[in-house]
Amino acid sequence: MRLNQIQMRDPFVLPDADEGCYYLYGSTDPDIWRAPGVGFDVYRSSDLRQWKGPFPAFRPEPGFWAERNFWAPEVHAYKGRYYMFATFKADGVCRGTQILVADGPLGPFAPHSDGPVTPADRECLDGTLHVDSDGAPWMIFCHEWVQIVTGTVCAVRLSPELDRAIGEPVVLFSAQNAEWAQPVTSPSNGTGYVTDGPYAYRCETGELLLLWSSFKQGRYAQAVARSESGTILGPWTHEPEPLYESDGGHGMLFRSFDGRLRLALHTPNRTPDERPVFIELEETEGRLQVRE
Template sequence: MRLDEIQIRDPFVLYDPDEGRYHLFGSTDEDIWTGPATGFDTYWSTDLDEWHGPAPAFRPAPDFWSHTQYWAPEVHPYRGAFYMFATFTAPGERRGTQVLRAERPQGPYEPWSPEPVTPRRWECLDGTLHVEDGVPYLVFCHEWKDVGDGEVHAIRLTDDLRGTVGEPRLLFRASEARWARSIDRTEFPRVFVTDGPSMHRTRDGRLLMLWSSFGDSGYAMGVATSQSGRIEGPWTQSDEPLWPADGGHGMIFADAAGRLLLALHTPNRTPDERARFFPLEETPEGLRLRA
């Protein structure tokens, strides 16, 4: 099948050079917002054009704590295995990111951390793995539902990725980006969303982060830059969004030839969301979509 035949949000692509395959993950339930969740599916391709699947990447056991709103799975190779970072919730529980593990990129994945690795007293989502000088970190969003002005935090993970060390560190708030706009909610006077942080180390060593919020034309995605080149920042925001309208929650991957591609979903409405890939280049200012 082609990408335009696959309903998916929050796309994440992992290239496995041993197999010569690209594996596509994402939020794949037909309605991710309500009702019981099925799990996560995966698709695979050798050329990024023709895709095969779906195959079940994760199906919860009957006693798994969450049975609704399965969001944003990412898969990262780490120390000889593959680890899925995904967002879960349940009635009476705080939303959070839990770690799952598999021996193969396509799965099947099983819970690895005993519970979410995001702070259990917070509403959190979209955790991603960042490894710096051999030390693993979780970068995640502290939701606007708690704080109004959504936040991005980092916390050190244990070496086995089953837990955390120390306290979260605030990296930035959504309103720090000039392009971000408040959305209309009654809980707070002003509400700024943070979604989908994704890390990228440039060829010249800069540390960048893609993240999504709402701009002048709806869901959008910008770029933040660590001025120190390290996870602690300080972080500065691009003046304009990289993707300005009706799409986001992106990530960067390299194809078999080493060319950078941006993956995101657009449009931002269910059930029409689809994964799309765009050639990307690094610039002295950050990132730029290629024509």
């Protein structure tokens, strides 16, 4: 299969140099908004063009707590195992990110944390792993606008085993801190400012960037924030314009085996037309731009 044949939101690429292949994860249920959750699929490729799959990476066992909104799986290699950070939802339970684990990138992944590691009283999504310069793991996630009107990006320390949060979350910034971000209106949730899809990236200069997404002029957009301290706690400043604003976002960065830096995101931002797209970037003195 080629990328334009794969319906997927929130794409995440895990390069595996030992195997010489790439693994592609994402929100792969045909209707992630209303239908009961099925699980997550993974695709595999040696050249980023032709993909084999789908392979079932996660299927919930009977009695699994979540019912729907199986969103945004990311898979990180950490201390010899593979950890999936994924968002789930159930009636009467706040949406949150749970951590799953497997011995290999194909899975099958099984619950590792006891339910979500995001706060139980907050509607949250899109948890991602960040390991700081001291080797301490953090989860960066979004507190949803549907609960607080102006969405925020937060961070919380994780246990060394990645099975629970340690301490209280810290707010890194809100959507309105970016001057370009504009509100959206939903028939069920009203009007508010969206924060989606955080992903931390350490530049060759040592600067720490954070990718995240919101909306500009009604279209999904991929943004970049910069830590003034070089740590996850910021303070964070925002690039004046999105990196990509053609109705695509929820991106992450990876290097292909030839060393090229690539942005993975989905576009357009409508179901069932969304597809994963890879865009080559240039990194110059801690700044990212689309390669011409």
